[in-house]
Structures are given as C-alpha cells and as structure tokens.
Amino acid sequence: LSSKLPRVGTTIFTVMSKLAADVGALNLSQGFPSFPADPALLDLVTKALRANHNQYAPMAGVPVLREAIAQKTADVYGINYNPDTEITITSGATEALYAAITAVVQPGDEVIVFEPAYDSYVPAIELAGGIPVYITLTPPDYAIDWTQVAEQMTERTRLILVNTPHNPTGRVWTRDDLDQLADLIGDRDIFVIADEVYEHITFDRRPHVSLMQHPVLQERTFVVGSFGKTFHVTGWKIGYCLAPADLTVEFRKIHQFLTFSVSTPMQYALAEYLQQPERYLELPAFYQQKRDLFLQAIAGSRFRYVPTEGTFFQNVSYEAITDEPDYDLAIRLTKEIGVASIPVSVFYDQKNDYKILRFCFAKDDDTLLRAGERLVKWT
Ligand code: PMP
Ligand code: GLN
Secondary structure (H helix, E strand, O other): OOOOOOOOOOOHHHHHHHHHHHHOOEEOOOOOOOOOOOHHHHHHHHHHHHOOOOOOOOOOOOHHHHHHHHHHHHHHHOOOOOOOOOEEEEOHHHHHHHHHHHHHOOOOOEEEEEEOOOOOHHHHHHHOOOEEEEEEOOOOOOOOOHHHHHHHOOOOEEEEEEEOOOOOOOOOOOHHHHHHHHHHHOOOOOEEEEEOOOOOOEOOOOOOOOHHHOHHHHOOEEEEEEHHHHOOOHHHOOEEEEOOHHHHHHHHHHHHHHOOOOOHHHHHHHHHHOOOOHHHHOHHHHHHHHHHHHHHHOOOOOOEOOOOOEOOEEEEEOOOOOOOOHHHHHHHHHHHOOEEOEEHHHHOOOOOOOOEEEEEOOOOHHHHHHHHHHHHHHO
C-alpha cells in the first residue's frame, strides 16, 4: 500500500507512554491526569446510563450540552454562540481539529502553522491536500515575529492554526497577539482554527484570551475545546467546536460522516456538571500548585526553565547537563531513572537540537515529588 502519510510514524505520546509502562517509569510524558475525576461527575454518568440515554445522540450533540456550553461561553468570554447552529460536539478536540481542517483546506491551499505544533495538525492538513507553511518559534521565549508571519502569507494562504494556551511550550497569547493576527488577515479570505483545549489552565493571574473575543477573528474562527483537560477525563474524548453558522454548516458535513455523533451518556453528564462553574474556575489554582510543586522538586537540578504560563506542561532545558539529542535523552531517562518525558524536537518539521524536555505535571503530588527527586539525583 502506498502511504498517504509517508513521513508519519507512531505518535510520540504512544511511544513514550508505552515505554513508561513497559519499564515501570513515572509517566510525565503524555498529557493526562494521574488522579481520579470528581466522583460527582462519575455519578452523573451513572445517572445518565440509568436514565437510558444509551442510543445515538443527535449528530450535532445532545441539546442540553450544547446549551450548557453556550451558557458557559457567554459567562466566561461574553460571547454568544447559537447552540443549534454554531456549536457541535465532537470526539475530543482531535476530531474537531480534523473536521475543521478538512472543511476549510482545498488541495494546494497553504496553512500557516506555528511550530512547535501539536502533532495532529500537519497530518490532517496534508491529507486534505494542503501545504503547511511553518513559522518556527524558538526557546526560551518562543516569541512570534509578526513581520515574518506577514512575509509567509501569500494569496494561497487559506488557514492559520493557533493554539493558546500552547502545547508544548505553555505560552499564552495576549490581546496584542490577537490584534496582530487580525491586522494581518484584514479582509482576506483566510480562516482560523483556535485550539483552546487548555482554556481554563493559565497561571500567575494571566487571563486566557479567546480568539472569539476579537470581533474580526470571531467571524472566521473555529474555536476548539475539550472536556478531557478541563474535567480530568481525557479518556472520554468529548470535545466541541464553536463557529459561526456558515462555517458550522461545512464543519458538520464532515463531522456527520467522520463519527456522526459521540457518546450520549457522557454528554448528559457533562451538561449537568457544567452547571457548576467552580469546577473550571478552580483549575488555575489547582494546576499552579502542581506546577510550583514540580518546579520546587527540581530546583536543586541543573535544568533551566521559565515557569510555564498555561497548560499542564513544564518545559526544561538540559543544555547545561548533556549534549544528547532530546529524543535519545527522553528514552534514556525513562529507562535509567524511571521518569518519562516528551522530547520537544518532535513538534518541529525540521530536525533541530534545542535540548528541551516537556514534563506533564497533571500528576498526583507524590508522583511529582518522586520524579523531581530522581531528576535532581540524575543531574
Ligand atoms: N490539542 C492540543 C493542544 C492537545 O494538547 C490535545 C491533547 N492533549 C488535543 C488537541 C486533543 O484533545 P482530545 O484529547 O480532546 O482529542
Ligand atoms: N495532548 C496530549 C499531550 O500533549 C496527548 C494526547 C494524545 O496522546 N493523543 O500529551
């Protein structure tokens, strides 16, 4: 069979989590919580199952969940989306990203991708016949050179992919970033996908500014969210896409034949759980404590780092410690000291040698402390 994705191998998340399991390492690689979800949320699933919400959900998602998302979005961002025509429930953010990319990209279209980039974007672009155009951001600050972005835009630019708070760097976009992006797009026929799955995880009182809050961007943006990150249930794979009605029409044409609809009882449970805003409003403090605990735990090491601004990932530089490529080091640390991480070079198109590892701190405190202890001992 001739491969449609010849350059794609097995995703790094699968590689590292499998290795961590095989050797019994503390797994700070793939981004998922090691602690349990709220029992109250689990009870709501049982309630939905017993209420016999066990058949196909409507294609766009169960109405109560779409209404709850509309309400939450209005409360948090002050923006109204119509639950009937502008909100679609998907199988995780991954499906929403795929459907939005497929809806927009025609063969030969150029798509601006800021790298390091989450690993599902580029394969989806390429399967749609699009051409990724990379804007390379470099450590330690990963600053965006907007002049460079302007230079990379052509009449074939069709889509720009934005991820804030950003995986893997933890960078959070500001209002100024949004203004810069909007100025560049102007009135050109360019769409935006905003991957905002970490919308509720920002630190040091830094706000998450959603692309929907910029009126020029809102009109042309698919905003993608996921309950996996927000409610500690990555295995449920329930996400959503908010987009103006004309964009949602095209989005749903793809979604209906990709998955049609997603797990009904989970949607009912989430709809009810969303009625408690404190469940997402408590996340910044909750994760900031974990970030700081992890940073404290590695404070005696020779790793260099800037505290992450958002997401549940902390990047560290090991430049002062060894010359090894990050992929090799991530494998070696998993096997030798029992701490798994993600090498950040894999999120770039071209081979590079930045010497950065990404650690996920969505773990119970004991795991973070034990990992920190092993890392300090190693350095
Ligand atoms: N986008 C980003 C930036 C992510 O980090 C992730 C997963 N952690 C996803 C999308 C996929 O989310 P989901 O698990 O809801 O498909
Ligand atoms: N988004 C998660 C991470 O960055 C992984 C999700 C996945 O394994 N597909 O670690």
